[in-house]
Amino acid sequence: MAIPTETLFLDPDSERTLQQQIQGLVADSILSGRFQAGEKMPSTRAFAKHLKVARITVSLAYNELVANGYLVSRDRSGYFVSDTAPRLPQFRPPPPDPEDAVDWDSVIANPFAPPSELVRPSDWRNYHFPFIYGQSDPRLFDHQNWRLCALNALGRKDFESLTTDYYERDDPVLIEYLRRQLLPRRGISARPEEVLLTMGAQNALWFATQLLLSPEKTAVMENPGYAGLRDLLRQVGCRTVFAEVDQDGLPPEAIPHGADVVCTTASHHCPTSVTMPIARRRELLRRAREENFIIIEDDYEFELPSLRAPTPALKAQDRTGCVIYVGSFSKTLFPGLRMGYLVAPEPFIRQARSLRAYIMRHPPGHVQRTMAYFLSLGHFDAQLTRMGDAFSRRRAVMEKAIEENGLELATPGLSGGSSFWLRAPAGVSTTALALRLREDSVLIEPGQAFFNPEEPNQNFYRLAYSSIASNRIPQGIELIARATEELARA
Template identity: 85%
Template sequence: MAIPTETLFLDPESERTLQQQIQQLVADSILSGRFQPGEKMPSTRAFARHLKVARITVSLAYNELVANGFLVSRDRSGYFVADTAPRRPQFTAPAADPDGAMDWQAAIANPQRPPSELVRPPDWRSYHFPFIYGQSDPRLFDHQNWRLCAINALGRKDFEALTTDYYERDDPVLIEYLRRQLLPRRGISAQPQEILLTMGAQNALWIATQLLLSSERTAAMENPGYAGLRDLLRQSRCRTHFVDIDEDGLPPEDIPRGIDAVFTTASHHCPTNVTMPQARRRDLLTRAREENFVVVEDDYEFELPSLRAPTPALKAQDRTGHVIYIGSFSKTLFPGLRMGYMVAPEPFIRQARSMRAYIMRHPPGHVQRTMAYFLSLGHFDAQLARMGDAFSRRRAVMEKAIEDVGLDLATPGLTGGSSFWLRAPAHVSTTDLAMRLREDSVVIEPGQAFFKPEEQNQQFYRLAYSSIATNRIPQGVELIGRAIAELSER
């Protein structure tokens, strides 16, 4: 019996390729029992005509299904559902017993609050003016060379890197590139045993808070500051002291006595973009040495262009081993990569490696090796140059648009990063502003999430240019100005 083509449809909203959709459609139909062993599949010509796709697309999908054991090909007869095709096991689910339902509220010993999130729609990419921070721009990413590096990492030559359980170790090729090429750009010298790969900067911060803090210890963080860190500090149950930043970032003299760990974005403060001057860095390191507390440095976005001379990382000036350095590839490659790293004295990295092993042993080996190829073959530096040119143009256009519209820069005169930190009029809530702007297909990020919980600060907002085309920036900024004027008149 032949399977009629009229019963087969593709999902127009799917993000998969047409070939992948056809494979999934047929495989799901076989696994569910809808297609039975021995039934004949539609011919490639008829299937392609019905779906309005190229015949070669259907042929390639069928060939993959043959290779995976779902279909068999018979000369001059076509394709058939294989007699040995995989099938889902059939089980009858027991009837639910509402009287004996598990009380999960009582069972969970450590309930977690949802993480703090910026006010942004999940479908922000569909908006015409997405001033969203930290997201990749597909127009700037080197898809072709990343694909080639991934193919190499999946090849026979790297079979061991692909399949081996590293246990607590990391890919030595990637570690060697980090310590010889990337870290020296921040003035940092490190041995392999002082570097640990993580699943992004957030994972690195989690490991640091788990090892350094407890309910009996005290941490200090910047205010405003990174909301994801604030959530981690709350989860650790430590006492948290919020230190208000100024035009030079974190003031070391405002850090109270008795601190066990200080978290800072010294080179590029989140979210204001200010840079801590050298005098403050020396003061912070002096206090860390004298009072024996740890400084955790989140050095995000250091690779992005700046009009001023680069400043070495705080870790580069650490002569006593008090600084834990955290870096990430999320802003320069893509956030979904989830690849970061920590640099710290070997005793801490040894403990961090053990902590990581409890959760995941190590980041996937093929991802590490793909990264190693992409970096070592020069593709990463080429991408940085491409991003640098694009971001410089976008920054200049946005800076002019902000000036022309008359928006208020909260930290004027800055020359780097991928965003601007702005201040709305005192009587305008930026949360309300963000919701109003969605009507104009504009997405901004209100600043409330960056401030300590008890501080209701609705005056600030962030505009990023990493995800928006240059030619859309002026109109988007103009719409923001109009919305602020409208809300000011209420």
């Protein structure tokens, strides 16, 4: 029996190639039992005509399906579903019994609250003016060289790095690059035993909070500050003190006596992007030394261009080992990479390595080796230069547009980063403003998620320029100003 072409369709919104879609369509139909062994597939010509694709695309998909055992080719007869094609096991699940269903609310011993989320739709790329933070711009990424590095990492030469279980260790090539090339740019010197790779900065912060805090201890975080950190502190059950930041970041005098851990984003404060001055950093380190508390330094965005001379990391000035340094590649490469690192004294890293081994051993070996190639071959530095040029142009355009449209910068005179922190007029809720702007295909990030939940603040919002082209910025800012004025009059 021949399979009619009219029953086969492609998804116009799929991100896969046409060949991949055809392969998946046929394979899924065979696995589900919709196509039976011995049935004849549509000819490549008829299939291509029906799908409105090139005939070679269908031929290549059929050849892959033959290689994988789904189809067989018979001379002058065409393609048929193989008698030995894979099949999903056919099990009939038992009928549900709602009366005796497990009460998961009572069974789960350690419930986790859902993480705080910014008001950001999943389809944000479909918006014309996406002023959202931390997302990569595919126009700036070096896809070709990343692909070549990935191919090298997957090649026979690196088969061991691809397949070996490192247990608690990391790729020595990547660790060596971090130690010799990346960390010295922040003034940090570290031995291999003092560096640990993580699945992004959030994962690194989780290790730190798990090892350093408990319900009997006190943590201090910036207000406003990183919402993801606040969630981690809440989950560990410690006492959390919110310290109000000013135009220079976290004031050391705002830290109460008796603190066990102080969390800061000294180089680029989250979300205001202000930089902590050297004198304030020295005072923070002095207090940590005298009062015996640990500092967690989240040093994101340090690679991005700055109009001022670069400032060494807080960790670079640490002489007693009181600073736990957190770094990440999410902002400079892409957030989906999920690659970060911890730098700390060896006793802490030893414990963090053991904790990591319990839950995931190590980040995937082939990802580590791909990163090692991309960094060591100079592609990473070229990427930073390309991003720096684009971000500098976008920043200048946005700063001018903000001034021309009368919007208020909450932290004027910033020197770098990838976003602006703005204040809305009194009485204007930036959460309501964000929802209103979606009607104009504009996305902003209301600031409520960054503040202490017990003292809500709807007056601030963040505008980022990492994901929006320069030529769209002026119109987007104009729409924001218009919607802001509209809500202020309401």
